[in-house]
Amino acid sequence: MTWSVRRDEEGLIEWERRDGLATIRRRRRGGGDGYVVRIDVLEQAPEGRTYRRKTVESEGDADEHVDRWRSEFALEE
Secondary structure, three states, X not given: XXXXXXXXXXXXXXXXXXXXXXXXXXXXXXXXXXEEEEEEEOOOOOOOOEEEEEEEOOHHHHHHHHHHHHHHOOOOO
16 A cells, blocks of 8 residues: 555644655544545656645545545556
């Protein structure tokens, strides 16, 4: 498995890629209205770090982003 849960608290879950160079975090927004999903990837590239952040309405939408990014940024097996 490329990703494992690094942190799991009420309202927040964070996955870390096996090499430790990428994390994905899903957290409930303050006030409980929606979720924030972000991915942070340290890459050896001219652009440097890759950081994306998305705000969505539902937990299901947040999970879709998490699944997409986990797949997109997975390591070759």
